[in-house]
Amino acid sequence: MPARMNLADHARPFLTYLDEWYAALANVPLADVVAGEPERVALLSIDVINGFCKSGPLASERVGRIARPVADLFERAYALGVRDFALTQDTHDPHTPEFEAYPPHCVAGTAESEAVEELKALPFFGDVVVFPKNSISSMIGTGLGAWVRERPRIDRFIVVGDCTDLCTYQGAMHLRLEANADGIRRRVIVPASAVDTFDTPVSVARELGIKAHDGDLHHVLFLHHMAMNGVEVVRALV
Secondary structure (H helix, E strand, C coil): CCCCCCHHHHCHHHHHHHHHHHHCCCEECHHHHHCCCHHHEEEEEECCEHHHHCCCCCCCHHHHCCHHHHHHHHHHHHHCCCCEEEEEEECECCCCHHHHCCCCCCECCCHHHCECHHHHCCCCHHHCEEEEECCCCCCCCCCHHHHHHCCCCCCEEEEEEECCCCHHHHHHHHHHHHHHHHCCCCEEEEEHHHEECCCECHHHHHHHCCCCECHHHHHHHHHHHHHHCCCEEECEEC
């Protein structure tokens, strides 16, 4: 592989394809996913917390816009009888090695590590299980894996949150790959309307001496990669 690739030209057909793929995503009725079997459905929210949605060095208005759709999805699932809800939330040790890659954020005991008010205001929030996490993985060092194993009846996981290409990707892919490895029949569904990622333009990255991150590209590319691996990516659960 050459040291330098001309992605601007070489990847243009693929980027056009990604645009077309994303535009063609279909809405799916939430009632069809539940299908009168709410005990077989779980809703997992990843990092819909203040530190990414409201305030702090990694918060962005772009990501914050998913807070309301995520809370609305929780309400509609609850109305359909779903009772298995879990939140995984960055709750970092102040000395975590992750802070060598990202600015200190969502430290345990701070408001940044708490769920957004849209979720806290849900009348059933007290019944939602919260799993603190110290990395971008919702499974490593958390109790989520045990929670899933204790509920073998659940064969449909709806995954929402941020960031599309980081924590949400890791969570959805783990659920999918675990099912593949263990021969489990399991649907993992990601609604694009309830996930997003941050944007760092090239000009800003160069000015600050940090890595650039195109939010639109990473959002769509990682949704596509999930779909390639058997995750059901839909436009929205309506």
